[in-house]
Amino acid sequence: MVDEASPTGPGTPPPGHNTPIVIDEAHNPYRDCIQGLANEPITVVRLLRDAVEALPPGSPLTRLETVTLPEVVSRLVANRPRVAIIAGSPDHPAHLLDRAHALMAAARVWQNGGVPFHFSVPVICDGTAQSNIGQSYSLASRNHTSAAVNINFEGHSYHAAYVLAGCDKSPSAIIAALAAAEVARRARGNQAPVWAVFAPEHVLRGGTVPEGTRRALLDVAEAADAAGHHDLGADLRETLRYILQCSSDEAFAGQLERAVNLDLIKPVAKRRLLDQLAAATCHEDGGICAFNGTGNSSRTMMAALGLTPPELELLTGLPPQEGVAKGIDGLFALFNKPEYSVVSLLAANFANVVRMHGATGSSSNMLLHLPSIMRHAGFDVTIDTYRAIRDATPVPEVFAHSLTEGRDTFALARQFAQGANRGMESLYAVLARLGVPLDLDAPTVTGGTWAARIADLRDHPVDESLGESAVIRARPIRTRSGVEVLDGSFFESCVVKISGLSDDQIAHFDGRVLLVRHYENEHACSADFAAADLMERLRRTESLDAALLGAAVAANGGAAAQGRQAAEDPALFGDLVGQGLLAFAFVIAGQGPLAYGMPEMFAPSQNLRHHRLLEASSILVTDGRYSGVTKGPCLGHMVPEAYQGGGIGYLRDGDALRLDLSAGRLDLLAPAAFRAGRLEPMDPHTDAGRTALFTERWDRMEARRLEIAACNVMDGVSDASRGVVPMAVDRRAKRPYPVPKATKT
Structure with missing residues (x-):
């Protein structure tokens, strides 16, 4: 039942919905099972009473008719849309404004003739969890959240979701959960698919150093x-x-x-x-941190998937009532249209998302989350699918995000509010105008295609009068962008965030030979970075003799004699490191999902990125994860991980690696050949002398797993190239995903 209200404001039924919507499906558990019909109405009445009491007096959203138990029962029996409003936990800064937002959404669902429900899920803050055991629970939380949301959504038989989407892993987890529910419903055959609208949380305003x-x-x-x-x-x-x-x-x-x-x-x-x-760091209203980390990369992903209404895409605070009303109205306009279901939108927009991920320089973490989402949706998508789409349709970088030049995501949101850009619509329009092949016929939750949404933006996708202050650029910043997938002689795949490297760094590290320092945890690595005698520690790395140093300097374009001399001359050694002629690969192994929950190596990556000498000469390599804000040469997500016998666990101090960004490779060089001046890739498994070393390390990895509570050890999951999903999800992901043919931009 819909109240009488202004024909243009909240309280108005969505276009074409003058009569209440009934979901078209054979199965209705609230009609066929008395227990749910007896239990759930009281939660609906309380939710709506809270809305009337908490929302501003006189708000159109508080004009609710007939909020009674009999009316709720009547709507449930009639199979009116049952909409779950999914929020996060208030101990996460992104979710501080959720209660008011959820109450607005609940009221609008009721006004449109539906039945609103509300539940929240725990959301771990990756910032809070950094550099402590919490990071070993972070990726596990994504899988647990997917399971929990799916259990609640299926257990209470909801039709749709309005998601107050936060940062870190939760948006990907919730999308995956809803997709998995739809796949199961399709198998049951008597239920409608799942529809959803995602409302990303507002952007956190950065602080000022006192x-x-x-x-x-x-x-x-x-x-x-x-x-x-x-x-x-x-x-x-x-x-x-x-x-x-x-x-x-x-x-x-x-x-x-x-x-x-x-x-x-x-x-x-x-x-x-x-x-x-x-x-002095965080604004009291909270929000998603303004750097282009996993939180804002998830915002980009949700919008590029077509799951986010434009009114809710980039907020700087609590959304206005009109925006929430439009989001709910748009959701109701999708009901009984399977082409707008969650799985349908994922299938239609996934390749577009890969392109947007590259064009916006988004988080390397997304190369775990995108395969996870698609595998929950039943598609056989892996990191190789991502690489194939990226290689077939390369994109330029058009996102001038900067934390030092006033172009963070809060600035982007302010430009959005001023009409200087239209967020994702502007990004689609920019890439389309640049000739990037996008599927503009893909549907979105607006009920239209991307082509329809950007039709008026073809000539002017953004306000170019902003000049250097613009975050979204109509002209490419550079042609190379995004995250690249590498392979090599001692592993199957790893990722490197090219957008986190300057053009000079790309040129500098391409073809660079690096000497290994091997660590079994991030803390030991960070301790070295902070040490007063860092250069001396590097010089005394095991196996670094004069011959090896000479070969390394020669391979990097210097004089071999200088390298040999540096073995006994600390000052010269430091000079060669500063010039990048001596370069190091700081390898942190035993951090993979099975070994230690795949924590982010953010702290050591920041310490490397903000250490002038190391940044110029060295890289980080790990089977752990990297944050979206990671800059500089950091390679992660290595498969197979050390715990599974991957080659990263067989590397040792003094090994020589060659990074070939042009060819997309990182190779271990055969020691004897390298000392003789030859660059011959080798597999460390072929060196029998390393077996005992690996066995000792594996025993320590096994013992270290005891630090994680047994209920959160990530046993029974796929590897990073397949999204680190539960094996049941991995096995069921059988539908092939079409990869576009190669196209020149």
């Missing part, structure tokens, strides 16, 4: 310069250019630890500065 704290940090930088540690002084000044977010706090933490180890400040001063930074 003036006193800024002065104190500059004092540390000056002290570093005075003591001859100009790299640290420059690093601190560079980090002060960033917006204050938890990601920049992590960089400050690493740099201040270096300052402590160099005896430039006392530990108590470090603690005081970090506390001051922490207290």
Whole structure:
């Protein structure tokens, strides 16, 4: 039943819905089972009473007719749309405004003749979980959330979802859960598919370093310069250019630890500065952090999949009532139209998402989440599918996101609100105008295609008068973009975020030979990065003799004699590292999903990225994950992981790796041949002398798994190339996904 209200405001039924909608399906558990019909109506009445009490007086959304138990029962028996409003936990900063948002959505569902329900799921904050055991639970939380949402959605027989989508893993988890429900319903044959609308949480406004704290940090930088540690002084000044977010706090933490180890400040001063930074970081309204990490990459993914109404795509606070009403109205317009179901939208838009992921320089984590979503939807999608689409239809980078130049996601959202861009519609229009082959006939939750949505944007996709302040650019920033998938002599696949590398870095590291330092956990690696005697530790790496150093310097374009001399000359050694002629691969193994839950290696990657000497010379390699905000040369998601006997677990200190970005390869070089000047790839499994070393490491990996609660150890999951999904999901993903033929842009 719909109330009488203004024909243009909230309270108006969606176009064509003058009569209540009934879902067309044979099965109705609320008609056929008295228990649900007896249990659930009281939850609906309480939810709507809360809406009337909490929403502003006089709001059109509070004009609700006949909110009674008999009316709820009547709607359930009639099979009116049962809509689950899915929110997150209030201990996550992104979800601080969920209650008011959920109540607006519930009221509009009722006004449109449906039956609203509300539930929330735990959402782990990856920032909070960084550098502690929480990261071993983070990826597991995605699979648990999928299972929990699916259980609730199926157990209470909902038809559709209005999702208050947060950051980290939860958006991917919820999409996967809804897709899995639809696949199961199709198998049952007597139920309608699943429909959904996703409303991404608002963007968190970045903080500002307090003036006193800024002065104190500059004092540390000056002290570093005075003591001859100009790299640290420059690093601190560079980090002060960033917006204050938890990601920049992590960089400050690493740099201040270096300052402590160099005896430039006392530990108590470090603690005081970090506390001051922490207290100034987050705006009280919360939101998704403004860097282009997994949270905002998930926003991009949801919008590119066609799951997000344009009114709700880029918010800076609680959405207006009109926006929520349009989102719910749009959802109701999809009912009984299977071509707009969740699985249908995934199938139609997945290749578009791969292109958008590249064009926007989004998170490397998405190369885990995209296969997971599609495998839950029944499609046999792997990282190779991603690579095939990327190779067939390359895209330029058109997203000028920057944390130092005023172009973070909060700035993007403000430009969106001002009409300077239309978010995902502008991105589709930009790429289409540049000749990138997109499926513009793919459907979206607006009830129209991308072609219809961008028809008026072909000539002017964005406001170019913004100039350098624009986040979305009508002209490419560069031709190479996104995340690339590599293979090599000791593994099947890994990923590297090309968008996190400058053009100079790409050129510098292409063909670079790097010497291995092997670690079994991130903490030991980060400790080395912060050490006062870092260069000496590197120089004393096991197996680094004069012959090896000479071969490494020669392979990187220097004089072999200098490399040999550096074995005994610490100053020369440091100079060669600074020039990049001596380069290192910091390998952190035993971090894969089976071994340790696949934690993010964000802390060591930040410490590398914000360490001037190391950034110029070295890379990180891991079977763990990397955050979307990771910059610099970081290779992760390596398959097979060390715990499964992958070659990364057989590497040892002093091994030589060659990174060939042009060919998409990372190879281990045969030691004897390399010392003789030949670059011959080898598989470390063929070296019998490494077997005992690996066995010792595997025993330590097995013991380390005990640190994770047994209920969250990731046994029985696929590898990273297949999305780290439960094996039952992996086995059922049999539908082939078509890969487009190669097309020149």
